[in-house]
Amino acid sequence: MPRGKKNPTRVQPAAVVSPWTVRYSPRLLTEDLRTVGHAAFELAREAVEKKLQLAPDQYGAPLGKPLHGLRKLETADLRIVYRVDEAPREVLVLMIGNRRDIWAEFQAEILDRDAALAAHTRKP
Numbered sequence: 001m002p003r004g005k006k007n008p009t010r011v012q013p014a015a016v017v018s019p020w021t022v023r024y025s026p027r028l029l030t031e032d033l034r035t036v037g038h039a040a041f042e043l044a045r046e047a048v049e050k051k052l053q054l055a056p057d058q059y060g061a062p063l064g065k066p067l068h069g070l071r072k073l074e075t076a077d078l079r080i081v082y083r084v085d086e087a088p089r090e091v092l093v094l095m096i097g098n099r100r101d102i103w104a105e106f107q108a109e110i111l112d113r114d115a116a117l118a119a120h121t122r123k124p
Contacts, residue, residue: 019053
């Protein structure tokens with residue numbers, strides 16, 4: 001190519017966006033793992049790392065009352081409930097459960113975990 005000419009096929013690299021930080025409720029390993037089983041738990045963890053760490057708003061769907069402000073990610077027969085905190089770019093994973101049980105039986109538990117994580121991250 002002659003000097004001074006630009007290569008028209010050269011593509012500029014896309015802007016790199018840092019991934020989101022994912023934090024898990026401490027109860028996931030003690031309670032949810034026992035309920036859904038290790039294999040299902042690992043499947044959910046992989047979905048979180050591949051999708052929520054990159055674009056939590058794009059992959060998950062918002063929940064209605066009384067879980068307004070939270071989101072869900074569906075993977076196989078599991079539902080992953082999480083909150084997105086924009087300012088620190090954090091995804092707070094609250095619960096992983098079976099799709100047939102999670103909404104009817106665990107709404108109060110999900111709200112309790114959300115409040116516990118919020119209190120833990122609140123700065124004095």
